[in-house]
Amino acid sequence: MLELESVTKAYGNLRALKEVSLRVAPGEWLSVMGPSGSGKTTLMNLVGCLDTPTSGRVVLDGVETNRASRSELTRLRRDTVGLVFQRFHLVPHLTALENIMVAQYYHSLPDAKQAMEALERVGLADRAKHLPRELSGGEQQRVCVARALINYPKLVLADEPVGNLDEDNERRVLEFFAGLHADGTTLVVVTHDPKVAALGQRTIVLEHGRIAKEAA
Amino acid sequence: MASFARRMLWAALTRRGSRAVIAALAVAVGVTTLTGLASIWLDLDSQLARQLRGYGANLVVTATSGRLSSDDLAAFDKALEEADVVGRSTYRYEVVQVRQQGLPLLAIDTGTVSQVRPYWAVAGALPAVGEVLVGRDLAETYGLREGDSVTLTNDPQEVRGRVAGVLSTGGAEDGQLVVTQDTAAQLFGEPGAVDLIEYSVAAQAGELEPLAERLGGAVGNAQAAVVKRLATSEAKVQSTLGSMLVLVSLVVLALTAITVASNMLALVAQRSTEIGLRKALGASDAQVRGEFLAEAVVLGLVGGVLGVLAGIGVAAGVSLQVFGRGLTLAWPVPLVAIAAAVALTAAASYPPVLRAGRVDPAVVLRGE
Structure with a gap:
């Protein structure tokens, strides 16, 4: 599903990732850990096709993203990847339902019924017409998860998905991820929390832009 | 979508x-x-x-020979039917004897003169029939004031009129006596005859010349001209x-x-x-x-x-x-x-x- 081969990403003189190689099989749940500044976000950007490497190869779903055009990267983001952010990143002037429909809109066709079903799955049907500022952090994260999954992506990338959530919402989101994994979706989850990391089949630990440890 | x-x-x-x-x-x-x-x-x-019509007439019509009649006036008005005429007034010039001296006499239409000569400053009133408006210079020369009597003579006709007021324009009228056209007819006959017609037309630059041409062609013995100074300033x-x-x-x-x-x-x-x-x-x-x-x-x-x-x-x-x-x-x-x-x-x-x-x-x- 995903392969990184000797990937380096430099911002000026700063090398955020250094010669990182990694393979993620279809349906695998990979946890990524590491302290701040270790290169986790850079890795997410490269895997999520939000950025391209300075050197090395990144192959996602058979497409070499380091050689891909802007429009090919856009297509990969749209069709292959579902993103879950630590800070949710919902469009502030759109309702919960509309925030999910935005992902449908850029992917294919907005379908309010299907978007509503996605909200029902994350237990937020009654909050469909609320703006993000009217939702709690946990509710916003659940909308973010529903949005990431609405187009049935092959790979779900989650950056600290439960970092800002209370215990109850954390449990709900992780149960949801477990369900996705059981359904065969590939998951890459960045986390500081060893308990969350332990839910994955494999964990890598980044330090100073390199993979310092890897554990199954 | x-x-x-x-x-x-x-x-x-x-x-x-x-x-x-x-x-x-x-x-x-x-x-x-x-x-x-x-x-x-x-x-x-x-x-x-x-607005600029306040500065006076911008089209004048005079006779090339003889005088203009009321029929001519109707022909001119018809020629300007489609124009935006703000004012029109008529004038007749004569020389009248006062105290055995010949003085210029201007006969006006008191009902319309202010439409084309709004800048006239009258101390007193415009003349009624049998009254005289005296130009400022003449008033000073002859010591005439509002309410005085003055006799206008065109032998054998004579009109003893009251001075209705003193006129100041800064122009030729300051040296003239001004009466109504009926008074002029009493002295000189030819009722309705005029020497000059002034039009004040609300028109934009370049529109006045064609109007002047139309006026000049309306009557055989008439010529019309644009008051260039005003038209150019406008x-x-x-x-x-x-x-x-x-x-x-x-x-x-x-x-x-x-x-x-x-x-x-x-x-x-x-x-x-x-x-x-x-x-x-x-x-x-x-x-x-x-x-x-x-x-x-x-x-x-x-x-x-x-x-x-x-x-x-x-x-x-x-x-x-x-x-x-x-x-x-x-x-x-x-x-x-x-x-x-x-x-x-x-x-x-x-x-x-x-x-x-x-x-x-x-x-x-x-x-x-």
């Missing part, structure tokens, strides 16, 4: 509040000024043409004011464009994370540009409509205050102004829109 795009556009414009309102207001203020100035400018020629005033309005309009246009552009730049900067998010969700550069351009067009349209309504109100108010007349609205102005508002907003928004298209989607994850 399109309906959701409209839904997102509507949400962006209505739920984000201040920025969109400020952008629309900036456009509205600019369009108000432009519509106001354009409406006043397009109506300026006719408004000024009427054209200069109109041209100067027009140039000033165009200049002010251009400055306003530039300021509006700068305001809209800076506002849209701020809007793009404020929403860079949202733009990054849209791209992270799969929006192409072109889609992002299209969405922002659509917002700009709608803001331009809303601002344009508001501005046009306010601009027409302002122009009508100014017209009433300055010229004392309502505004004659040139109907293409609102349509052109709205189209210009949309085009200006789109053009001014283009650099920020391009910038929005270039926002890096990785911006979403930075700072996480």
Whole structure:
């Protein structure tokens, strides 16, 4: 599903990732850990096709993203990847339902019924017409998860998905991820929390832009 | 698909509040000024043409031989049927004996003289039949005052008249005696005969010469001429004011464009994370540009409509205050102004829109 081969990403003189190689099989749940500044976000950007490497190869779903055009990267983001952010990143002037429909809109066709079903799955049907500022952090994260999954992506990338959530919402989101994994979706989850990391089949630990440890 | 795009556009414009309102207001203020100035400018020629009629007649008709009759007068009026005639008055010149001296006598139509010679300063009143208005210089020379008696003689006819007032014009009339045309007819006969007709016509530069030609051709023994000094001055005033309005309009246009552009730049900067998010969700550069351009067009349209309504109100108010007349609205102005508002907003928004298209989607994850 995903392969990184000797990937380096430099911002000026700063090398955020250094010669990182990694393979993620279809349906695998990979946890990524590491302290701040270790290169986790850079890795997410490269895997999520939000950025391209300075050197090395990144192959996602058979497409070499380091050689891909802007429009090919856009297509990969749209069709292959579902993103879950630590800070949710919902469009502030759109309702919960509309925030999910935005992902449908850029992917294919907005379908309010299907978007509503996605909200029902994350237990937020009654909050469909609320703006993000009217939702709690946990509710916003659940909308973010529903949005990431609405187009049935092959790979779900989650950056600290439960970092800002209370215990109850954390449990709900992780149960949801477990369900996705059981359904065969590939998951890459960045986390500081060893308990969350332990839910994955494999964990890598980044330090100073390199993979310092890897554990199954 | 399109309906959701409209839904997102509507949400962006209505739920984000201040920025969109400020952008629309900036456009509205600019369009108000432009519509106001354009409406006043397009109506300026006719408004000024009427205002400047206060300086006197701009067309004069004289006889090439003999005198002009009331039939001739009717023919002239018919020739000017389609012109905007503000005033018309007739004059007859004679020489009358006063205290055994020949003095110039001007017979006027007291009902219409003020239409073409509004600058006459009369201390007292215009003459009634049997009365005399004395020019200032003559009044000083003969020691005549309002209420005195003066005898006008055209042997054997004689009229003993009362001095109705003293006339000051700074012109030839200061050395003349002024009476009604009926009084002149009593002294000299030929009732209805006149030597000079003055017209005050509200016309724009270049329209007077053809009118003069039409008047000259209306009657066999008549010639008509444009009062060049006045016509040229009017054209200069109109041209100067027009140039000033165009200049002010251009400055306003530039300021509006700068305001809209800076506002849209701020809007793009404020929403860079949202733009990054849209791209992270799969929006192409072109889609992002299209969405922002659509917002700009709608803001331009809303601002344009508001501005046009306010601009027409302002122009009508100014017209009433300055010229004392309502505004004659040139109907293409609102349509052109709205189209210009949309085009200006789109053009001014283009650099920020391009910038929005270039926002890096990785911006979403930075700072996480």
